[in-house]
Amino acid sequence: MELSEYLKHNESRIFDELFSLIVIPSVSAQSEHKADMLRCARRWQELLSQLGMDTSEVMPTDGNPVVFAEKRVGDGFPTILIYGHYDVMPVEPLELWHSNPFEPIVKDGKIWARGADDDKGQSFMHAKAIEYLLKEEILPCNVKFIVEGEEEIGSGSLETFCQTNKELLKADVILVSDTSMLSEDIPSITTGLRGLAYWQVEVTGPCSDLHSGIFGGAVANPINELCKLIASLTDDQHRITVPDFYDDVEEVSVEERDSMSQIPFDEEMYKASLKVQLLQGETGYSTLERTGIRPTFDVCGIWGGYSGEGAKTVLPSKAYAKLSCRLVPHQNHVKIGLLMKYHLESIAPKSITIDVKPIHGGDSYVCPIDIPWYKAAEAGYTKAFGKKPLPVRRGGSIPVIATFEKVLGVKTVLMGFGLESNAIHSPNENFPVDLFFKGITAIVEFYNQIRITNK
């Protein structure tokens, strides 16, 4: 049966299966969802087992379990390791969602739900591509699946899991769908990912909340001081001021920057879609460079004092922030984590105390575009979208990709099919239905290319 016919014929079952994953609120960052992590892993294992893998199992780690499955076609065939994650980001603020994030609906040609794209929707395309190849008996290689449950919190347990299971995970290449394209009209493959360092900061002033009239002016206010510390971390050029921060940053060649400048990019549309009047970033770099090849500093959260209705006059005892930096090739997240910690501790005034904890991180990754696996992926996109995809460096982080390279010694091809409008990590995450099926088409074609190459 032709793939398009197969997908049409099985569409409602495929959605039912995908939705059975999405309805499980597997939010790894929130401990109240601990039990949902195992439920989601088990459901993945069932679905992989049903599509005809030789083995499938839920394997324990130090944290959330990993789902592993394998289909062997024989020795002497290449082995593809498919990686995905079943955990999702928190859904707050809930009031901004138009529908329940864990009750997927199809509306206006899109699936709306937390995980519709990142990464339940995207990783499930691989399961359905393999299902088709197995049904048609045209799978040209060995296939392994690894689906983890801690990607959104830094894949903390996966490095040990990879080290312990090197043989099990042995492969020639890793395929991951967890990135996005420039647009549906401009298909692209992510060839670079930024790294990440993430800190939680606690600033303590007086030992209890004080009356700001009685003490204000004489006692350091932890919110004022936290704002001053944060403000000092970037300069007028939007460069990060932490000493030695840029020491290891990859200097991208003039040629590569030239080629980046050829990527179609409509700044006016970009601004309009975000409803901002002006873009802002590091002086001397374009928007695509700022999000692709340069490190950044973003405060992901801040809180302290009174945030209720009305005007409470208080000089609070505590203020908190969650800080993050995106990192680029050669920057090590552990080193950067400590640089920031020591810098903040050294500049904090004696009138307060500060506690800076690196709580999350990963290194960056670059995929060469001249390896056969990349070429096969390129052919897949060309078949599905009618255009050769552009290789682009993107700003997001999938810390485990760098870990795979380090521990397993294997390159990853990032066959992502998301769009920026899919609102991953935001309210109203969604995934266009036609992209879901085009993605499966591209993945099936990836395997067709392997069959041709192997003949």
Next chain:
Amino acid sequence: MELSEYLKHNESRIFDELFSLIVIPSVSAQSEHKADMLRCARRWQELLSQLGMDTSEVMPTDGNPVVFAEKRVGDGFPTILIYGHYDVMPVEPLELWHSNPFEPIVKDGKIWARGADDDKGQSFMHAKAIEYLLKEEILPCNVKFIVEGEEEIGSGSLETFCQTNKELLKADVILVSDTSMLSEDIPSITTGLRGLAYWQVEVTGPCSDLHSGIFGGAVANPINELCKLIASLTDDQHRITVPDFYDDVEEVSVEERDSMSQIPFDEEMYKASLKVQLLQGETGYSTLERTGIRPTFDVCGIWGGYSGEGAKTVLPSKAYAKLSCRLVPHQNHVKIGLLMKYHLESIAPKSITIDVKPIHGGDSYVCPIDIPWYKAAEAGYTKAFGKKPLPVRRGGSIPVIATFEKVLGVKTVLMGFGLESNAIHSPNENFPVDLFFKGITAIVEFYNQIRITNK
């Protein structure tokens, strides 16, 4: 009957009555407590009626009702207007309280509850002083009570109420117990109050929360920008940078600063009680000057982005802060409110939008120490504490005191009996039982002085 005997004899009833006010959670800043405001006003009216006032009533305003009561002894006698407020501050964070804030308990010689001091405890001392003077038939003047329900949110309705009811509120002096003393060993009377300006700030970046990896570096982050704006509002000398902010600030004379420097103040004990290593404030001024005669800038609250468990990577759409300035004589809170608003709007980068709303304010107040009402209060403290009280300028704000002077043309004497350790506006607010009774003693003696003066 001697006062001390009377108080001993009636102690448990007096506490029962006070606690019947405290158990009503009359938090004016939180709209869910709207019904509690009226309940609390009615309970005050009952208690005033029971102690033998000629009239007592709950009077409507544009906001929360005002309790008014009057006892006339005759024409030709002076009239004292007693002001208090029945509203209290929010109690959050609740988890820091050792007992329920609205279930008063007496423990270790203190009453523990929200409002135990500010201002249910302090204002109720006046009711009990008048009760005694009426029972003993020695009240030497006309007395009026006005107890309002919006003090903690800026007494927004009271100015109109005063203007509408000028005749009703006519008095020779106003007595207020809503301030604190230097310590129980160093009784003091507040002769100056700072004013207040309070703003809510909303900074908007992109129209929705974004993935900080995909957009970070190219799109302004509203938390980063809010921190920069806040940090820029004070300089290295801890002076406020808003243009023209200091234009109207009263220059306190060398003589008054000299006399302030005579006030006993143990900086080491002050630091130890707050558990801070270093005090911090405007260069060139002492701690008492910083909290008494100089304006300040404090962030009372800040929030934005993700504040939950773990590491959510988000470039948020919004960030918020509650800003406040304490003001000093001659600074007008409306003018300062607009200066800050225009300044923030003018310095905000075009990459974000900012909305700055002045939401609360009041002007400062100074009480002369050579008027007979101050002298009578001084004699009251001397009798109760065995020492002449020091006149001191304090940092808190009671906006309505400036309004009384402006609208009614009457000076206020601030007979406050609080302590800094009473934790008003904070978790575990408390009021020492012995201070409660010493306060009643001082107030009764105030009236004794009036009787002597009038003879």
